[in-house]
Amino acid sequence: MxxxxxxxxxxxxxxxxxxxxxxxxxxxxxxxxxxxxxxxxxxxxxxxxxxxxxxxxxxxxxxxxxxxxxxxxxxxxxxxxxxxxxxxxxxxxxxxxxxxxxxxxxxxxxxxxxxxxxxxxxxxxxxxxxxxxxxxTDELERLRFAWTSDEAVPEPSGRLVLRGDDDDEVFAEAFRRVAEGTLDHATRLALRATDPLAQARQDVAEYRQMPGDRSWWRLAYSAADGSLVGVALPSANNAGPVVGYLGVVPEHRGNGYVDDLLAEITRFHAERGVQRVVADTDRGNIPMARAFERAGYRVFAVRLVLSAAPDA
Ligand SMILES: CC(C)(COP(=O)(O)OP(=O)(O)OC[C@H]1O[C@@H](n2cnc3c(N)ncnc32)[C@H](O)[C@@H]1OP(=O)(O)O)[C@@H](O)C(=O)NCCC(=O)NCCS
Structure with missing residues (x-):
């Protein structure tokens, strides 16, 4: 051979x-x-x-x-x-x-x-x-969710103020905070080997390479006190529109803000006339998977990721 x-x-x-x-x-x-x-x-x-x-x-x-x-x-x-x-x-x-x-x-x-x-x-x-x-040898199961336009388009809750920012460093800093205590397997592994800000910058660079538009990215602030709540990055991949990335900073977790951020992304795509939005999350990221279910996203497939063990 x-x-x-x-x-x-x-x-x-x-x-x-x-x-x-x-x-x-x-x-x-x-x-x-x-x-x-x-x-x-x-x-x-x-x-x-x-x-x-x-x-x-x-x-x-x-x-x-x-x-x-x-x-x-x-x-x-x-x-x-x-x-x-x-x-x-x-x-x-x-x-x-x-x-x-x-x-x-x-x-x-x-x-x-x-x-x-x-x-x-x-x-x-x-x-x-x-x-x-x-x-x-390392195995990770990612659930693939899809929202379709026959589901209701969520209304804004009024709890958040969303803003874009052209400065990637502002997003890198927000990504760094959102990654603290994350349940996402790949981010947890990466953080074992890389400094959190360097890791956040790599993630920003990776999201920039996706076919989605950079101008769609949003930072979310509390309407009550103006503090940073999280990030919402509607995006797209080769196959079409995707949720991209969202996250809540640790001090705002447990208040259901994940629903507001996901609703923001879904609504953003729906208002552009998108018929289907896809998203992946780890089976073990329970708060995220539950939020997808609450927002009318349904599991349509699984992505099994087989990768090199972290110290191999
Ligand atoms: C996933 C995430 C967005 C959930 O945000 P949230 O607004 O706190 O979600 P909820 O308010 O619905 O939380 C539900 C429960 O999960 C808990 N929870 C949320 N995030 C958690 C975390 N990272 N670790 C442990 N528990 C968490 C909450 O405290 C809450 O617990 P309670 O029911 O006992 O009060 C948030 O954990 C996060 O930003 N994680 C890092 C980024 C990430 O994983 N993004 C998704 C990538 S696809």
Whole structure:
């Protein structure tokens, strides 16, 4: 078997890979549109080829922001004829990780009831084992919520005054405060390794790379005393409008402000004529998940994130 990154001339080979299992995959339409947008790049796709026929025996596809490093592993495919799919996929990933100098997390999209779905469990089982061998052993389940325009558009509560600010440093400082005591797994891990303000600046930079408009971002202040309550960042990703980010500073938690901030974001999108707003949150971030349910958001899928253990 010959392992190498893909090149322009591989397009037909890449389009010929078909995943007939109940897990998300880089299907031809996705492949073509992301190669065009720059979210996929040939050098961020790795192949294992049959030495004689040149056929694709395995393929791994990473997603990234255009012009950026590989951000997330999006698809792992091994042809069903390969006797040891786990070993082949693991070797492909290890070689790519060595070339990238990083081990980006694997994001698998599943239905909400994947634990009861034998096809999804089977499709996931060998992939999970392969990525674990390549060092991605940490598992996080993120619930994917969606609001659709047949739900009511929430009215403002009047408890908050919202303002934009062109200065990223103002948002970085607000992000830093909101991240204190967060229940979000990725932020908690990042804060173990990074200074809180540096971490907040990285998050701001990441949200700036999203297709949503920077001018949509809002800081929320208490209408009663003018103190900072939190942030609300309606945004968008490749697939459409998203909640983006919201958070409440520790001293204002427990007063239901999460509902006001989420309502603000939902209303903002609804007023622009948006039909569907999507949001992800960790299964363990109970206050956030409950707020989505109260606001008429429904779980439509799960994003399983398999990543390198923090000290690995
Ligand atoms: C999630 C978050 C917005 C909830 O805000 P909130 O306005 O305090 O939410 P609620 O008022 O509905 O809180 C419900 C309960 O959860 C508790 N709670 C809220 N956030 C908590 C936290 N980070 N840690 C522990 N408990 C928390 C509240 O104290 C309250 O408890 P009570 O019912 O005993 O009074 C807030 O925790 C936060 O900003 N977290 C960091 C950022 C984040 O996770 N954003 C979502 C990313 S998708």
């Amino acid at each position: 010959h392992f190498r990154p893909a090149v322009d001339g591989d397009l037909d080979r890449l389009l010929g890979c078909v995943v007939d299992e109940s897990v998300s995959w880089a299907h031809p339409e996705r492949l073509l549109s992301f190669l065009e947008s720059g979210n996929y790049r040939y050098d961020h796709i790795w192949l294992a080829l049959d030495e004689d026929s040149g056929e694709v025996l395995a393929r791994a596809v990473w997603w990234g922001f255009p012009g950026g490093e590989p951000y997330a592993l999006d698809c792992v495919y091994v042809h069903p004829s390969v006797p040891d799919r786990v070993a082949t996929a693991a070797e492909l990933l290890e070689r790519a990780h060595a070339a990238f100098g990083a081990r980006p997390a694997y994001h698998v999209f599943l239905t909400g009831d994947w634990r009861e779905d034998p096809k999804a469990l089977a499709g996931l089982a060998w992939r999970r084992e392969a990525v674990a061998r390549a060092g991605l």
